[in-house]
Amino acid sequence: MISAEESYGGSWEPPLVQTISSFLKESSSPEGSRNIDGMKSYAGAKELQDFRRFTGLPLIDISRLLLGEDHPERRECEREIAVAARVWGFFQIVNHGIPAGVMEKMKEEQKKVFRQPFEVKMAGGGKLHSLGANNYRWGNPMATSPRQVSWSEAFHIPITDISRIEDETLRSAIETFANVATDLTEKIAGILARDLGAGGVYFRENCTARSCYLRMNRYPPCPFSPEILGLVPHTDSDFLTIVFQDGVGGLQLMRDDGSWAGVFPNPDALIINIGDLLQAWSNGVYKSVRHRVVASSEEERLSMAFFYCPKSDTVIQSCINPSVYRNFSFREYRLQVQKDVQATGDKVGLSRFLVQAMETVNTAATQ
Numbered sequence: 350m351i352s353a354e355e356s357y358g359g360s361w362e363p364p365l366v367q368t369i370s371s372f373l374k375e376s377s378s379p380e381g382s383r384n385i386d387g388m389k390s391y392a393g394a395k396e397l398q399d400f401r402r403f404t405g406l407p408l409i410d411i412s413r414l415l416l417g418e419d420h421p422e423r424r425e426c427e428r429e430i431a432v433a434a435r436v437w438g439f440f441q442i443v444n445h446g447i448p449a450g451v452m453e454k455m456k457e458e459q460k461k462v463f464r465q466p467f468e469v470k471m472a473g474g475g476k477l478h479s480l481g482a483n484n485y486r487w488g489n490p491m492a493t494s495p496r497q498v499s500w501s502e503a504f505h506i507p508i509t510d511i512s513r514i515e516d517e518t519l520r521s522a523i524e525t526f527a528n529v530a531t532d533l534t535e536k537i538a539g540i541l542a543r544d545l546g547a548g549g550v551y552f553r554e555n556c557t558a559r560s561c562y563l564r565m566n567r568y569p570p571c572p573f574s575p576e577i578l579g580l581v582p583h584t585d586s587d588f589l590t591i592v593f594q595d596g597v598g599g600l601q602l603m604r605d606d607g608s609w610a611g612v613f614p615n616p617d618a619l620i621i622n623i624g625d626l627l628q629a630w631s632n633g634v635y636k637s638v639r640h641r642v643v644a645s646s647e648e649e650r651l652s653m654a655f656f657y658c659p660k661s662d663t664v665i666q667s668c669i670n671p672s673v674y675r676n677f678s679f680r681e682y683r684l685q686v687q688k689d690v691q692a693t694g695d696k697v698g699l700s701r702f703l704v705q706a707m708e709t710v711n712t713a714a715t716q
């Protein structure tokens with residue numbers, strides 16, 4: 350863990366303080382008071398102040414998956430995974446088989462990427478320059494209120510592009526990690542598919558390391574925490590996500606009753622969560638759960654998310670009939686999300702693809 354003095358305020362820092370301050374200044378005008386209102390109701394939320402209250406999220410030892418196919422302990426492990434995906438949409442795994450050295454190397458490289466000067470990161474320069482400027486995000490460029498600002502910066506890395514990265518050490522660290530992460534997610538997707546009576550062939554055919562994405566996240570210490578979030582609530586637009594977090598904590602998921610609960614920061618564990626595509630493919634059996642990050646006011650936090658995605662033209666069709674979602678391609682889903690984010694500031698997501706919603710629109714159109 351790095352102290353606030355060491356990690357905050359260097360030439361690498363995006364101007365988050367200035368962004369929030371300008372919102373606060375605006376709030377003295379009638380126009381701005383509308384913005385700050387959202388923040389007040391937010392600050393009062395009990396579960397935000399209590400963000401270190403952790404859930405009893407399942408912690409699953411997956412070394413049991415190495416046992417013979419019919420071994421009762423292996424069966425039990427597969428059952429635990431399927432139950433967690435149904436009930437929580439989130440779980441943690443230990444003894445996952447990704448060598449500690451691979452994770453360490455990634456952490457080191459991630460730190461170097463973020464410690465580049467802010468101007469270099471903005472211009473798409475430096476270590477990831479071959480990926481272009483669009484892959485770097487800080488705050489939320491579309492925010493119209495402080496509530497929508499994510500107190501973080503991130504690099505979004507399509508694995509298909511990593512061969513272009515010139516920095517040999519960084520490229521090879523990402524390559525190694527992407528390969529082991531793809532194998533792991535493929536294995537979990539197969540278990541979840543079999544639990545629904547389907548095979549894992551669909552995933553093996555449509556998802557490869559090259560169709561996946563990696564996101565490196567950095568959350569600087571936040572003087573406005575917990576009112577300003579590290580990452581605003583969202584679901585992931587993929588089949589499965591692997592999150593690797595350091596020991597700081599702050600990731601929270603939304604429970605059925607609308608309350609937020611924290612995921613215990615266990616650096617030996619990997620977090621697995623279900624994404625929108627798997628919710629659609631499983632006809633809603635597995636849940637893509639909203640999550641967010643509360644930034645620490647004292648410590649920098651680093652995390653990495655690996656998104657298990659199919660090729661763009663893959664059709665997402667439920668393996669259970671009748672399906673509550675219409676068929677759609679991954680490309681179509683992403684375009685719709687982009688459109689909705691631009692128009693409304695929110696991704697809307699799977700509810701756009703509900704058959705029932707379509708029928709309502711069609712009925713209205715013919716009336």
Ligand SMILES: O=C(O)CCC(=O)C(=O)O
Nearest residue numbers: 564566594600642652654
């Ligand atoms: O930083 C985390 O723990 C979560 C990151 C996340 O949800 C994302 O990148 O989509």
Ligand SMILES: [Fe+2]
Nearest residue numbers: 583584585640
């Ligand atoms: Fe996420």
